Each structure stands twice: as structure tokens, then as C-alpha cells.
Amino acid sequence: MSRIVERIDSLFNPQSIAFIGASKKPGKWGFIIFLHLLMSSYNGKVYPVNPNEKEVLGVPSYPSLDDIPYDVDLAYVTIPQDKVIDIMQECIKKGVKAVILIAAGFGEIAEENKELEKEIASIAERGNLVVMGPNCNGIVSASCGLCALMPAFFPKKGHIAVVSQSGNIGNSILVRGMEHNIGFSRYISSGNESHLCSEDYIEYYGEDDETKVITAYIEGIKDGRKFFEVAKRVTKKKPIILLKGGTTAFGASAAKSHTGSMAGSAEVFASMCRQAGIIGVNNLDEMFDIASSFLCQPLPKGNNVGIVTGGGGWGVVVSDACAREGLNLPDLEPETISALDQILPSWWNKGNPIDTVAGQNRAAFIDAMEILIKSDYIDSAIGLGIGFSAMTGDAYSTSKFRSQFKELDMPGHSASQDLKTAEKIIKLKNEYKKPILLATDAAVMAKSHEHSVFKMYEDEGIIVFPTPDRATRVLAKLTHYKNYLQDS
Amino acid sequence: MSRIVERIDSLFNPQSIAFIGASKKPGKWGFIIFLHLLMSSYNGKVYPVNPNEKEVLGVPSYPSLDDIPYDVDLAYVTIPQDKVIDIMQECIKKGVKAVILIAAGFGEIAEENKELEKEIASIAERGNLVVMGPNCNGIVSASCGLCALMPAFFPKKGHIAVVSQSGNIGNSILVRGMEHNIGFSRYISSGNESHLCSEDYIEYYGEDDETKVITAYIEGIKDGRKFFEVAKRVTKKKPIILLKGGTTAFGASAAKSHTGSMAGSAEVFASMCRQAGIIGVNNLDEMFDIASSFLCQPLPKGNNVGIVTGGGGWGVVVSDACAREGLNLPDLEPETISALDQILPSWWNKGNPIDTVAGQNRAAFIDAMEILIKSDYIDSAIGLGIGFSAMTGDAYSTSKFRSQFKELDMPGHSASQDLKTAEKIIKLKNEYKKPILLATDAAVMAKSHEHSVFKMYEDEGIIVFPTPDRATRVLAKLTHYKNYLQDS
Numbered sequence: 012m013s014r015i016v017e018r019i020d021s022l023f024n025p026q027s028i029a030f031i032g033a034s035k036k037p038g039k040w041g042f043i044i045f046l047h048l049l050m051s052s053y054n055g056k057v058y059p060v061n062p063n064e065k066e067v068l069g070v071p072s073y074p075s076l077d078d079i080p081y082d083v084d085l086a087y088v089t090i091p092q093d094k095v096i097d098i099m100q101e102c103i104k105k106g107v108k109a110v111i112l113i114a115a116g117f118g119e120i121a122e123e124n125k126e127l128e129k130e131i132a133s134i135a136e137r138g139n140l141v142v143m144g145p146n147c148n149g150i151v152s153a154s155c156g157l158c159a160l161m162p163a164f165f166p167k168k169g170h171i172a173v174v175s176q177s178g179n180i181g182n183s184i185l186v187r188g189m190e191h192n193i194g195f196s197r198y199i200s201s202g203n204e205s206h207l208c209s210e211d212y213i214e215y216y217g218e219d220d221e222t223k224v225i226t227a228y229i230e231g232i233k234d235g236r237k238f239f240e241v242a243k244r245v246t247k248k249k250p251i252i253l254l255k256g257g258t259t260a261f262g263a264s265a266a267k268s269h270t271g272s273m274a275g276s277a278e279v280f281a282s283m284c285r286q287a288g289i290i291g292v293n294n295l296d297e298m299f300d301i302a303s304s305f306l307c308q309p310l311p312k313g314n315n316v317g318i319v320t321g322g323g324g325w326g327v328v329v330s331d332a333c334a335r336e337g338l339n340l341p342d343l344e345p346e347t348i349s350a351l352d353q354i355l356p357s358w359w360n361k362g363n364p365i366d367t368v369a370g371q372n373r374a375a376f377i378d379a380m381e382i383l384i385k386s387d388y389i390d391s392a393i394g395l396g397i398g399f400s401a402m403t404g405d406a407y408s409t410s411k412f413r414s415q416f417k418e419l420d421m422p423g424h425s426a427s428q429d430l431k432t433a434e435k436i437i438k439l440k441n442e443y444k445k446p447i448l449l450a451t452d453a454a455v456m457a458k459s460h461e462h463s464v465f466k467m468y469e470d471e472g473i474i475v476f477p478t479p480d481r482a483t484r485v486l487a488k489l490t491h492y493k494n495y496l497q498d499s
Numbered sequence: 500m501s502r503i504v505e506r507i508d509s510l511f512n513p514q515s516i517a518f519i520g521a522s523k524k525p526g527k528w529g530f531i532i533f534l535h536l537l538m539s540s541y542n543g544k545v546y547p548v549n550p551n552e553k554e555v556l557g558v559p560s561y562p563s564l565d566d567i568p569y570d571v572d573l574a575y576v577t578i579p580q581d582k583v584i585d586i587m588q589e590c591i592k593k594g595v596k597a598v599i600l601i602a603a604g605f606g607e608i609a610e611e612n613k614e615l616e617k618e619i620a621s622i623a624e625r626g627n628l629v630v631m632g633p634n635c636n637g638i639v640s641a642s643c644g645l646c647a648l649m650p651a652f653f654p655k656k657g658h659i660a661v662v663s664q665s666g667n668i669g670n671s672i673l674v675r676g677m678e679h680n681i682g683f684s685r686y687i688s689s690g691n692e693s694h695l696c697s698e699d700y701i702e703y704y705g706e707d708d709e710t711k712v713i714t715a716y717i718e719g720i721k722d723g724r725k726f727f728e729v730a731k732r733v734t735k736k737k738p739i740i741l742l743k744g745g746t747t748a749f750g751a752s753a754a755k756s757h758t759g760s761m762a763g764s765a766e767v768f769a770s771m772c773r774q775a776g777i778i779g780v781n782n783l784d785e786m787f788d789i790a791s792s793f794l795c796q797p798l799p800k801g802n803n804v805g806i807v808t809g810g811g812g813w814g815v816v817v818s819d820a821c822a823r824e825g826l827n828l829p830d831l832e833p834e835t836i837s838a839l840d841q842i843l844p845s846w847w848n849k850g851n852p853i854d855t856v857a858g859q860n861r862a863a864f865i866d867a868m869e870i871l872i873k874s875d876y877i878d879s880a881i882g883l884g885i886g887f888s889a890m891t892g893d894a895y896s897t898s899k900f901r902s903q904f905k906e907l908d909m910p911g912h913s914a915s916q917d918l919k920t921a922e923k924i925i926k927l928k929n930e931y932k933k934p935i936l937l938a939t940d941a942a943v944m945a946k947s948h949e950h951s952v953f954k955m956y957e958d959e960g961i962i963v964f965p966t967p968d969r970a971t972r973v974l975a976k977l978t979h980y981k982n983y984l985q986d987s
Contacts, residue, residue, distance in 0.1 A: 050898050068900065115856075119811075120846045162887070163894035177812020179884065186890060186940040230815060256815035259822030268848035269811030294816075294966045296943075323607075323757030324665020327718055327744035328782075334747030358608045360756040368603075396667065399650070402674060406651035410538050412556065452674040455784075457945040478782045 018141045019207065019215045021108035023152040023197060025084035026055045029076055029107070031098055032089035033059030033067040040113055041089040042068075044149055044159050048087070051165060052156035056081065076101045085109045087159065092116040095145065096130060103138030110135070112144035117203050119146060119269060128205035135206045147202030148178025151185075151195060154221055160185075160200075169194015170223035171302050174212040176201050177256070177269065180228040180295070187299035192469050193306070196221035210238040217245035224249060224305045226298055230256045230266040239287045246288030247499065250305050250492050252298050253289050255280060288495045290488050297484060300474060304485045307472035308446035310493040311391035314339045316486065317383040318364035319376060321396025326364035329393055329450075329479035336487035340364070341388055350382045364395075374428065377435045384443045391446045391490065393482050394436060398453035398475065400426040401462040426464065433467040446489055448482040449475045506629045507695065507703045509596035511640040511685060513572035514543045517564055517595070519586055520577035521547030521555040528601055529577040530556075532637055532647050536575070539653060540644035544569065564589045573597045575647065580604040583633065584618060591626030598623070600632035605691050607634060607757060616693035623694045635690030636666025639673075639683060642709055648673075648688075657682015658711035659790050662700040664689050665744065665757065668716040668783070675787035680957050681794070684709035698726040705733035712737060712793045714786055718744040718754040727775045734776030735987065738793050738980050740786050741777050743768060776983045778976050785972060788962060792973045795960035796934035798981040799879035802827045804974065805871040806852035807864060809884025814852035817881055817938075817967035824975035828852070829876055838870045852883075862916065865923045872931045879934045879978065881970050882924060886941035886963065888914040889950040914952065921955040934977055936970040937963045 030048065034041035045059060049068055058081070059067040062074045073079045076086065076098075086107045088098055092114045102110050118125040128145075135142045143150065149160035153168040161178060166185045171193065175181030178200040188195055196219065199212050209229055216222045225245065232238045242251055257266035258277035284291050292298045316338045320326040333340055340363050343351070348361055354375045360366045365383065367375045376397070384392050440447045449468070454477045468475050476482040518536065522529035533547060537556055546569070547555040550562045561567045564574065564586075574595045576586055580602045590598050606613040616633070623630045631638065637648035641656040649666060654673045659681065663669030666688040676683055684707065687700050697717055704710045713733065720726045730739055745754035746765035772779050780786045804826045808814040821828055828851050831839070836849055842863045848854045853871065855863045864885070872880050928935045937956070942965040956963050964970040 046900060050894070050900065116846050120848075163891040165894060175812070177810065177815070179810025180812035180816065182810075183813075183940045183943075186943050190944050228812060230812075254816075256812060256819060259819045261822040261828045262815050262819030264850065265811070265815040265818040265852055268850050269815055269854065294968045296966055322665065322667025322670075323753070324663070324668035324716060324718075324744060325671075327665070327750050327753040327757055328668065328742075330753040331744065331747045331750030334749040340749045358604055360608075362752065362756050364753055366757070403651040406538070406653060412534060412538065452671045455671075455674050456678050478784055480782045 015211050016215050016218050018108070018139075019211060021084050022111070022141060022143060022150065023215070024155050025109065025157070027058065027081060027083050028053070028055060028085045028087055028157075029058045029060050029079055029083040030087045030089070031060040031076060033061050033064075033072065034089075035064055035067055039089075040161065044087070044089060044113065044161060047163055048157070048159035050163070051158035053158070054156045055084075058083065076105050076107070079105070083107050085111065087111045087113075089113045092127075092145070096127070096134070099131065099134045099138070099142070102140060103134070108140050110140060110142045111147070111150060112142060112202070112205075113147060113149070115146040117145050117205070119203060128203060131205040142206035143199060144202040145205060148181060148200035150200070151198035153194070153196050160198075164189065166198070167192065167194040169196060170221065170306055171195045172216040172219065172222040172225050173198040173227075174201055174209050174216070174225070175199070175228040176204065176209065176230045177228055178202070180254070180256070183295045184226055184299060187295065191299075191303060191474050193303050193472055204233065208233055208238075210234070210241040213245055213251065214241045217241070217248055222249065224302045225251045226302050227251060227253045228256060229253060230269065235283070239283050242287040242289055247496070251289045252292055252301050253284060254292050254295065254298055288492070288499065290492060296481070300476065300481055300485045301488045303472060303474050304446070304448070304489060308448070308489060309440065309444040310496075311446055311486070311490050312493070313390040314490055315341045315388055315390045317386070317389040317392045319379045319383060319392065319394050320364045320366055321376060321399075323366050325395040325450075325479055326366050329395060329483055330364060332480040332483035336483055338483070338487055338490060344386065344388060347382060347386055351379060354378045377432050380436060380447070381439055384439050384445055384447065389445070391448070391486055393448045393450070393479070393486060395450050395479055397432050397436075397449055398429050398451045398462070398464045400429045401453040401464055402456060429464040430467065433464050437467070437471050437473070446486060448486045449473065450477065450479045450482040451475055452477070503699050504703050504706050506596070506627070507699060509572050510599070510629060510631060510638065511703070512643050513597065513645070515546065515569060515571050516541070516543060516573045516575055516645075517546045517548055517567055517571040518575045518577070519548040519564060521549050521552075521560065522577075523552060523555055527577075528649065532575070532577060532601065532649060535651055536645070536647035538651070539646035541646070542644045543572075546571065564593050564595070567593070571595050573599065575599045575601075577601045580615075580633070584615070584622070587619065587622045587626070587630070590628060591622070596628050598628060598630045599635070599638060600630060600690070600693075601635060601637070603634040605633050605693070607691060616691060619693040630694035631687060632690040633693060636669060636688035638688070639686035641682070641684050648686075652677065654686070655680065655682040657684060658709065658794055659683045660704040660707065660710040660713050661686040661715075662689055662697050662704070662713070663687070663716040664692065664697065664718045665716055666690070668742070668744070671783045672714055672716075672787060675783065679787075679791060679962050681791050681960055692721065696721055696726075698722070698729040701733055701739065702729045705729070705736055710737065712790045713739045714790050715739060715741045716744060717741060718757065723771070727771050730775040730777055735984070739777045740780055740789050741772060742780050742783065742786055776980070776987065778980060784969070788964065788969055788973050789976045791960060791962050792934070792936070792977060796936070796977060797928065797932040798984075799934050799974070799978050800981070801878040802978055803829045803876055803878045805874070805877040805880045807867045807871060807880065807882050808852045808854055809864060809887075811854050813883040813938075813967055814854050817883060817971055818852060820968040820971035824971055826971070826975055826978060832874065832876060835870060835874055839867060842866045865920050868924065868935070869927055872927050872933055872935065877933070879936070879974055881936045881938070881967070881974060883938050883967055885920050885924075885937055886917050886939045886950070886952045888917045889941040889952055890944060917952040918955065921952050925955070925959050925961070934974060936974045937961065938965065938967045938970040939963055940965070
């Protein structure tokens with residue numbers, strides 16, 4: 012481990028935490044975040060510090076850091092800005108290794124406060140401790156069960172790491188994980204980055220066995236050369252997915268008052284990202300779509316995509332999306348066509364996308380997918396229109412015709428057929444080690460998330476996307492990343 | 500009414516329907532779609548036609564169209580391609596005014612079959628009837644309760660009209676309406692458009708009082724001049740939101756085998772759309788986001804957007820989105836700033852977006868929105884980060900700390916605060932007649948749709964978007980459409 016990575020480890024794996032500013036008053040951050048820390052499954056010791064209380068939320072409290080008769084690895088600080096320098100001095104005296112500063116009111120509100128931030132950094136370096144923040148939202152570290160954020164979010168343990176210069180954007184990433192039951196290894200709301208910067212956390216994530224994918228929200232970078240040097244090294248090992256805030260004049264102005272960041276040229280930044288193998292995204296949904304897919308999908312060997320669709324229009328739309336994203340739709344080879352002739356009606360389109368012809372025989376969907384995915388010239392696949400039973404089940408069950416027919420559903424639109432499809436698609440993806448991305452209207456319907464078919468995909472970590480272009484965009488990023496790894 | 504609009508009315512308001520090919524065999528389209536017709540609330544007469552059955556699904560059946568002793572306005576035809584010409588001749592003899600041809604197997608599978616399509620058109624003109632299809636998925640017409648599609652979809656009555664050259668893309672639009680409880684006036688899966696073309700339906704929708712917004716999915720246009728002439732007239736009265744399939748080489752090739760469409764230059768098409776005031780979209784979610792917002796939001800008077808955000812990062816991201824979409828974020832005027840000084844902490848950012856400072860006082864969100872929306876120089880607003888209680892409620896209710904505190908929630912993050920916010924935002928939108936678009940992470944979570952806060956927005960027809968850029972894109976389209984109306 013490099014020096015900074017070792018030092019940052021005290022932030023992610025502290026044996027003990029002093030919570031300076033822990034409070035009994037609902038509404039105070041010192042109450043809310045401390046409560047969330049206690050609600051989390053943190054496996055170390057916790058010491059609230061508050062000169063006016065004997066206990067906070069049932070935990071014995073100390074008048075000052077110095078009064079704690081045990082070692083303290085991490086100090087979580089929720090007291091206001093004007094006391095932060097004093098507290099940092101106390102932390103050094105106590106031998107604290109890492110400090111989290113929640114309070115706002117630094118360089119983001121006045122130019123002169125940037126001096127205060129510089130002082131924080133220089134005290135940190137003199138005292139050999141690391142500082143996260145200020146103006147931040149908290150930390151998650153799954154390895155020790157630590158989760159202490161402003162909102163009551165308790166994401167499950169997993170392999171996505173987050174570093175965000177915005178607490179609420181960081182939370183937006185967590186929300187998407189919680190929605191899809193996909194877990195996180197680490198989460199850092201890095202705030203104003205007075206001391207530790209995004210690239211430091213990214214360097215740590217690069218060496219972190221718990222982390223397989225890194226997501227980052229960045230408004231500004233203090234040391235561009237260092238950032239991209241770190242990123243270039245890390246992207247050789249694991250993907251970095253980055254959303255840049257402040258790429259326009261309006262956005263840059265908002266960023267200045269948010270984290271005090273000065274955004275540089277958006278074009279230069281985007282070009283540096285490409286060179287460093289960083290995957291740039293346009294919004295939060297896209298970020299999570301891609302991050303989660305890196306966890307559950309094999310990387311494609313090349314640009315050749317095969318498509319199976321339950322409807323022609325979706326096939327057209329996904330073909331457009333593939334073209335726009337730089338993916339290739341090869342013509343089907345003669346042996347693929349003759350194999351498909353065996354399972355599809357004679358008038359099938361004999362092209363790629365393969366249209367399984369409007370649901371007349373939905374079992375053909377899986378057979379077509381298998382024929383496609385086992386073909387040498389196909390590197391990846393997109394399947395459109397699965398999970399139909401999730402959409403129509405209710406209509407039939409409440410119909411007066413229900414009692415008259417045992418099999419009212421359209422053939423192959425039954426839940427059991429959808430389950431068979433899910434099982435087979437997961438099997439094919441794993442057996443042939445090729446990514447299979449899925450999109451369907453069924454994913455639009457909130458209730459379908461509760462549906463057993465979606466549960467099966469979710470257990471495999473697969474998000475079924477609501478539109479073909481979302482699935483295609485993800486596949487393109489997987490493909491481009493694989494190309495980057497091969498070329499570098 | 501123009502001649503074609505009058506003739507099309509028999510399709511949307513038939514007094515009686517003959518269903519030619521109605522079947523007792525589950526799995527046949529003649530069974531499935533006929534069943535769905537019976538399941539719908541169609542208020543006219545229904546006559547199944549099948550030479551081998553005395554009744555179908557409990558409805559007395561006739562051996563042939565000619566055997567029906569009553570007038571027939573609309574013939575719904577599910578029998579195969581090779582019998583279609585004969586059936587059409589029978590329809591003319593019977594005095595049928597409109598025919599729906601479901602069967603595929605025409606111009607989309609072989610060039611020579613295009614002659615068959617031409618014959619359909621010429622028989623239709625000679626017999627003074629209109630033909631929808633072939634190769635289509637069915638029709639919905641809320642005014643007479645008619646709903647007979649391949650899937651068991653029964654959208655509620657409303658004001659969005661759909662014309663789609665793809666059945667499954669048309670269905671994708673319906674699914675989004677069903678998910679958000681937003682209704683439809685008409686739905687046409689226009690298929691290969693042998694006779695009636697997209698522009699004919701659009702002309703009808705233009706004069707249709709039930710229809711307030713038109714959505715269209717187009718792969719190819721037979722008569723471009725006519726299409727854009729019709730569109731230009733209609734967009735003066737109501738918006739047309741259009742998704743174009745086949746804008747790339749891959750997409751165009753897929754479209755050819757889907758509906759037999761020959762796509763022209765994508766650039767020329769896009770430019771013609773802009774001139775005709777058509778709102779082009781990139782995907783299905785965007786289409787429905789915009790369509791539904793035209794129904795519930797006033798049109799903004801100009802490009803000036805005010806933003807209220809519960810978090811700085813979202814403010815940055817939405818500012819970037821506004822800049823990209825050509826919207827303007829004016830600086831706040833002195834009186835706005837002094838009004839906001841009264842309700843926000845002293846260190847608030849004094850800019851647009853207005854950051855209400857990380858949830859410390861969530862009631863300030865509504866007050867800030869009111870100050871903003873009543874300002875003359877603000878034409879529209881975006882609110883970010885509402886509905887927080889929908890995300891965190893569960894965590895607290897299951898915590899062991901629940902019993903210790905009456906008010907465990909963060910101040911203003913309670914469900915009652917979220918309800919107050921919803922009520923006030925709806926009131927402000929209606930009172931000041933300015934659009935207020937909303938985005939929040941809470942909308943990502945499937946369960947939140949069941950949440951009472953979202954129910955309140957939904958009852959007003961408002962979709963709360965999962966990302967700031969989706970809200971911004973919608974606002975941009977509302978703004979550009981208003982500018983188009985003013986300039987033309």
C-alpha cells in the first residue's frame with residue numbers, strides 16, 4: 012500500500028470512533044448522524060463527546076476528546092465551522108488518525124474561508140492524520156459495518172464504491188442501489204476536499220479488495236495531473252464511472268457556491284477522462300445502470316451485438332441506439348439463419364435484430380437467444396420484451412372470463428414462461444461468458460419489481476432496463492471499457 | 500370536418516363491430532383480441548364471425564359477415580393475409596365503413612406483397628371505407644370504451660392520443676400511462692399503413708376534442724409533403740411528440756423488415772419536424788414525460804427558469820441540464836434575495852439555483868418556491884429533492900430507537916411535511932400559471948409510488964422525475980413549444 016492509502020484506511024476501518032458534537036436534540040446533525048451511526052452495524056467502539064451530557068442515545072458521553080480513556084482512530088465532527096481548528100488540534104494531541112468534518116461554511120461561502128481550509132490541510136499533514144470534508148454528508152464502509160450519513164440510508168454490503176463531492180448526489184447513487192438491492196463497499200461524501208481529495212479515495216478504492224467498480228461525482232479538481240495519473244492506474248484494474256458537474260457556465264457557477272470548486276474546460280476534462288479510461292456519464296440513472304452491470308455482466312470480446320426482440324419497433328429503436336453508441340450489428344451467418352428457421356415461423360425477418368414475431372411463441376425467445384449467444388461472431392446480446400406476465404397478470408385475474416378458461420394467458424406470456432426465460436438467460440450469460448442486456452416495458456411498472464421474475468434477475472444483480480437505449484448505452488460502455496483494457 | 504376525418508370517425512366511434520376470425524382457441528389472435536374487446540367497456544354491438552362456431556366467448560356467432568342481420572360500422576379482421584382481399588370485398592358489400600387488419604405477412608416480408616397492399620388501398624377507396632393496418636396490434640378509443648389490443652392492456656380514459664407504426668412501441672406508451680395513472684383518448688397501431696397513414700390519424704386527432712396531446716412513433720412516411728402539412732396545421736392547436744425509428748443505417752434496415760418502411764435522411768426529417776413544430780424525442784420515457792406534462796403544466800411565458808434545490812449537487816447538475824437545453828437561469832433580483840434572506844440561514848448561496856441548505860429546514864423549500872414563482876422575471880421553476888419521507892420512513896419505523904423519541908425524523912422530512920409541500924406546489928403552479936417541474940430520488944424507489952405524497956402529485960397528473968435532467972428536458976420542450984406558438 013502507498014502511504015496515503017495506508018493513512019486513509021483509518022477512515023474506512025477504524026477500531027473506535029469519537030463523535031464530537033453528539034447531541035440529544037432531534038433536528039441537530041449531531042443527533043441525526045449519531046443516531047444513524049448507532050443504527051448501523053458498525054463493529055467498533057463509539058464514544059460520544061458532549062460537555063453537557065452524561066449519555067447520548069444511551070451511550071456514555073465524555074466532556075472532551077481528551078477525557079476518553081481509550082484510543083480513538085476516527086473523530087466524527089458535527090460541531091460548527093468556527094471550532095473546527097481547535098478540535099483538530101485536540102485530535103492530534105489524542106492521536107486520532109482520521110477526522111470527518113461535517114460542517115459547512117468554508118470556502119464555498121466566502122473566498123477568505125479558503126484560508127481556513129488550507130489551515131485544515133496543513134494541520135492534518137503536520138499531525139499525520141487525514142481529513143474528510145468539510146461540508147460533507149458522511150461515510151459508509153461495509154467492511155466494518157460503518158454507516159453514518161445525514162439521511163437514514165443503510166445500503167447493503169456490496170462492491171460499488173462511491174466518492175462524491177456532493178452529499179445529495181452521493182445519496183442519489185445509494186438510493187439506486189437500495190432500489191435494486193445492489194450493495195456498496197464504501198461511500199465518501201468528500202465535500203470541499205480541504206485535505207483528502209477525490210483522487211486519494213480513488214487510489215484507495217483501486218487497491219481495495221472490497222471494491223470492484225468505482226463511481227465518482229466531481230465538480231472540480233485541485234490537482235488535475237495527479238487526478239488523471241491516479242485514474243489511469245486504477246482504470247487498468249477496475250472501471251471508474253464519472254459524472255462531471257459544472258460542465259456549463261450555469262453549472263460551473265452553481266458549483267462555485269456549492270463546494271467552492273472552479274470548473275475548468277469541460278472539453279479538456281472530457282478528453283482527459285477518455286485518455287485515462289474513465290467512463291463518463293450524463294446522469295445518475297446511467298451511472299448506476301453501468302456500475303451495476305459491470306458487477307454482473309462478463310465483458311464482451313468485441314463490438315458485435317446480437318439482438319432478440321419480441322416486437323419489431325423495439326428492434327428498430329435498439330438498432331438506432333446501437334448505431335449511435337458505436338456498436339456493430341453483424342448480419343446473421345447462414346448457419347444461424349437455418350438454426351432459427353427451425354424455431355421461428357417461416358416469415359421471420361432473417362435479420363439482426365431477430366424478431367421472434369409478436370409473442371406468438373414466446374418460448375422461441377430463449378431458443379433464439381441461445382442460438383445467437385453461442386455463435387462465435389456474436390460478442391454480446393440484447394434481449395427485448397421479456398417479463399410480459401408482470402404487465403398483464405392483473406387484467407386476467409379480475410376478468411369474469413377467468414373461470415371459463417384454464418389457459419387464458421397468451422401462450423408464453425405466463426409467469427412460468429417468464430421464469431423459465433429468466434433462468435435460461437442467466438445460465439447463457441454465465442455459460443458463454445458474454446453479456447446479455449435486457450429491456451422491457453415491464454420494468455416501467457413499479458409493481459413489477461415485486462414480481463418473482465424480476466426477483467430472479469435481481470438476485471443475479473441484473474437490472475432489467477425500461478428502454479432499449481438504456482440497455483444499449485450500458486452495453487456500449489462495457490464494450491468500450493474492454494477495448495480500452497485491450498489497447499492499453 | 501374534412502372528408503378523411505369524417506371517414507375515420509367510424510373507426511373511433513363505431514356503433515357496431517363485426518369480429519371476423521373470432522375464435523374459441525386460446526392462443527389465436529382471434530381469441531385473444533376478441534376476449535380483450537369483450538373485457539373492454541365498448542358500448543356498441545359486437546358480432547363475432549366464424550363459420551364453425553355458434554357462439555364465441557358466450558356471444559352468438561355468424562357464419563359470415565353477410566349473415567349478420569344488422570348494420571356493421573367496423574370490421575375487425577384477424578384472419579390470415581391470403582383471405583384479406585375477399586373479406587374486404589364482403590365488407591364493401593355489407594356497407595362496412597372501417598376495417599382493421601391485424602394480420603402480418605404483407606410488404607414487410609416480400610417486395611411483391613406491396614402490390615397486395617396497394618390493392619387494399621384501392622379497394623378501400625372504391626368502397627368508400629377506411630382501412631387500418633395491416634400488421635397491427637389494435638385500437639383504443641375511449642369515447643366509446645373500445646379497447647381491443649394484443650396485450651391485455653386497458654388504459655384509463657384521458658387525453659393523450661397515440662399513433663404508432665409499431666404495436667409494441669405503441670404498447671410501451673400505454674404502459675407508461677398505466678404506471679402513472681394517466682389516461683388516453685385514442686390509440687392506433689397503424690402497422691404497414693396500406694390505406695390510412697399516420698398523417699390521417701394525426702389530422703383526426705387535431706380535430707378531436709378528446710385529444711389534447713398527440714404522440715407518434717414513425718418509421719417511414721409515404722407522402723412527406725402531406726405529413727408535414729398536416730403536422731404544421733395540428734401543432735398550432737396541440738403538441739405532437741414524435742419518436743422516429745430508423746434514423747441510422749442499422750435502424751433503417753430493421754425498419755424495412757418490420758413495417759416495410761424506407762427511411763429517408765434522418766437530418767432532413769429532423770429539420771422538417773422542427774419547422775412543423777413537432778417535438779422530437781429520443782426514447783419512450785422522454786416521450787411520456789413530455790406528453791403527460793403538457794396535460795398538467797401551464798406553458799411558460801419565456802425561457803427564465805428558477806430552481807429550488809434541497810442539495811447543492813443536484814443544483815449543479817440541473818444547471819448544466821438547463822444550459823444544455825437552451826434554458827436561462829437569471830440571477831436573482833435584489834428583492835428576491837432579501838425575501839429569501841428572511842427564511843434561509845445567513846450563509847445561503849444567494850444565487851439561482853436556490854439551495855435551501857441540506858434539509859435543515861425543509862419548510863423553507865415551499866417558501867422559497869413561492870418567492871420565486873411569484874417573481875415577474877421567472878417563467879417556470881424546477882424543484883429538486885422533495886418527498887424525502889418516502890425514502891427514509893422504513894428505516895426509522897423498524898429501529899429500536901423509535902420508541903425513545905416522538906420526533907425521530909429529520910425536521911421537515913416527515914410525511915406530513917411532504918404532503919404540505921405537494922399541496923402547496925400544486926397550488927402555486929395553478930395560481931401563478933407557471934410550470935413547476937419536480938425531480939427527486941424518491942421517485943426512483945418503486946415503493947414510493949404507493950406513497951401518499953406521490954399519490955397527491957399523481958392525482959394532479961404530475962410525474963415526479965427520478966433525475967434532474969429528465970425534468971429539465973421536459974421543461975425545455977414546454978418552453979420551446981410555447982416559443983413556437985408565439986413565433987408562428
